[in-house]
Amino acid sequence: MVYTTPRLRIKPIEDQDLPKLVKMYLEPDSNKYIPPLQNKTSSEYQTFLESKLSANKKEVGFWTLTALSNNAVVGTVNLNYLPSLNLYHIGCHLLRSYWGKGLALEAMQALLKNTHLKIVHGVVSPQHTTSKKLLQEMAFTFSHNNWIGEYPVEIYKWINPNN
Numbered sequence: 001m002v003y004t005t006p007r008l009r010i011k012p013i014e015d016q017d018l019p020k021l022v023k024m025y026l027e028p029d030s031n032k033y034i035p036p037l038q039n040k041t042s043s044e045y046q047t048f049l050e051s052k053l054s055a056n057k058k059e060v061g062f063w064t065l066t067a068l069s070n071n072a073v074v075g076t077v078n079l080n081y082l083p084s085l086n087l088y089h090i091g092c093h094l095l096r097s098y099w100g101k102g103l104a105l106e107a108m109q110a111l112l113k114n115t116h117l118k119i120v121h122g123v124v125s126p127q128h129t130t131s132k133k134l135l136q137e138m139a140f141t142f143s144h145n146n147w148i149g150e151y152p153v154e155i156y157k158w159i160n161p162n163n
Contacts, residue, residue, distance in 0.1 A: 001060060003063075003110045003111070003114060004068070005106045005110050006068075006106070007067060007068055007106060008065050008066065008067065008068060008103060008106055008107055008110075009066045009068060010063045010065055010066075010077060010107055010110055011063060011064055011066070012060050012063055012064070013049065013052055013053055013056060013063060013064045013076065014064065015053065017064045017073055018046060018049050018050070018053075021045075021049055021073065021076060022042050022045045022049065024073075024075060024076075024093065024094075024095045025040070025045040025048075025093075026042060026045065027096050028096075029096065030093070030096065052078075055080070061078055061079055061081065062076060062077075062080060063076060063078070063107075063111075064076055065077055065092075065094070065107050067098075073095075074094055074095050074098045074103060075092060075093050075094035075098060075103070075104075075107075076093045077090075077091070077092045077093075077104075077107040077108060077111060078090065078091050078092075079111045079112075079115060079120065082121075084148055085123065085146060085148065085155070087119075087121045087123075087155075088119070088120050088121065089120065089121045089122060089123045090108055090111060090112070090120050090121070090122055090158075091108075091122070091123070091131075092104035092107050092108055105137065105138065108134075108138060112158065112160070115160065116163070117160060117163075118159065118160050119157060119159055119160070120158045120160070121140075121155055121156060121157055122135040122140050122155070122156035122157075122158070123146075123148070123153050123154075124153060124154050124156070125152075125153060125154075126145075126152055126154050135156045135158075136156075138158065139158060140156035140157060140158045141156060141157055142154065142156055142157075143155045143157040
């Protein structure tokens with residue numbers, strides 16, 4: 001399944017996307033609010049992304065974002081099951097040069113518009129105010145605090161109005 005928005009093509013992650021995505025994960029501050037992804041090597045990010053490719057074979061949950069204006073890979077968006085919290089969650093990861101342009105909102109809204117899920121969660125670091133504002137803009141409401149391993153997270157909840 002491929003989705004198109006006014007500025008993005010959203011397609012399941014493919015092998016040829018990995019080098020560009022590894023580069024994104026290596027950017028300074030790229031994982032500032034995602035502790036489990038901090039301070040990794042290119043090889044570790046490659047392995048992480050290969051695991052997403054493999055998971056997509058069972059259930060597509062990880063997509064590459066490509067700008068329609070220049071065909072550049074600009075990031076990823078996910079809507080997938082998070083076993084450690086027993087919930088489906090949504091998130092977006094962008095190249096720094098694309099931050100603050102509304103692309104995360106555009107990509108995540110496209111996935112929510114097309115989901116069959118009744119409830120989707122946003123899982124964010126308590127310090128990540130930008131992501132919390134983004135979730136609230138999309139009608140997510142704060143649900144509760146939790147932990148992923150040793151890291152505190154805030155859980156936001158969206159109820160699908162179409163289900």
